[in-house]
Amino acid sequence: MAKIGFIGLGAMGLPMARNLLARGHHVCGHDASPRAIQAWVDAGGAVAPDLADLVAGADVVITMLPSGPIVLDVFERGIWPYARNGQVFIDCSTSGVPSARRLHVAAAERGHSMLDAPVTGGVAGAEAATLTFMVGGDAKVFESMKDVLSAMGAKLVYTGGPSTGQAVKVCNNMAAGIIKIAISEAFVLARKLGVEDQVLFDVASAGSAQAFALTRTCPVPGLVASSPSSRDYRNGFATSLMLKDMILAQEAAMSAGAPTVLGGAATHLYQLCAGAGLGDLDNGIVYQYLLGQQQG
Incomplete structure (x- = not known):
């Protein structure tokens, strides 16, 4: 079993680290939040006094971790200075293509x-170890890490060379964000036309x-019992996180010279939602925002 250092024990990281522990790996955790550290200790995890000790x-x-800049800073100040030959570094954050490229270089x-191995599946997937990993980098390194990754996820997808994991993640989430808005607009229009x-x-x-x-995370309350919209838009994928991914x-589209007309429009709408104080609620709240605009 591997000796694993896990940095970032938040809503996603904590259950992922717990699943590694449950699989028999030795896991030492670190987080800037005392509350997160306590939750990890309560789960039976070991804690490193600092990043130097964890990496060593x-x-x-x-x-x-929450964002690309934070990931880069942690690597630059807390990981690279203490890294040694033979170690493998896996970033599961949604840090973006440019950040992933810098890390690989x-x-x-x-x-x-x-x-670079971002995930999809949300907190529920992290808890149940059913996440999907999108993994970019050397194919041989990916093969060597399958046992570690499979402890946290049910599907491992090798996406290709460096930064392609992040590329697939942002493309997937851009499409998901656009689709959520399209479905919301359809229901707003149907309601205006007298359709239940x-x-x-x-x-x-x-x-x-x-x-x-539509069928899993429907933005309209009451249609899908397990959807966040039926729980007052709580415990879902926050609008602020959707905005970050959009x-x-x-940014990736601009650097690649790829037109993303709908992606740009959707990003603007999520910015409006976040600006209206809805950032902490599930991104399906865009339906309520659009409904309010129509009614206004």
């Missing part, structure tokens, strides 16, 4: 193995508009 004692170092310059929500749902869910964002997709 690990074969594999995993990061699960820095790792190569120092002779270290690096994988359930009627449109019954038709769309069995027809060409069927989508995860911005990452736009």
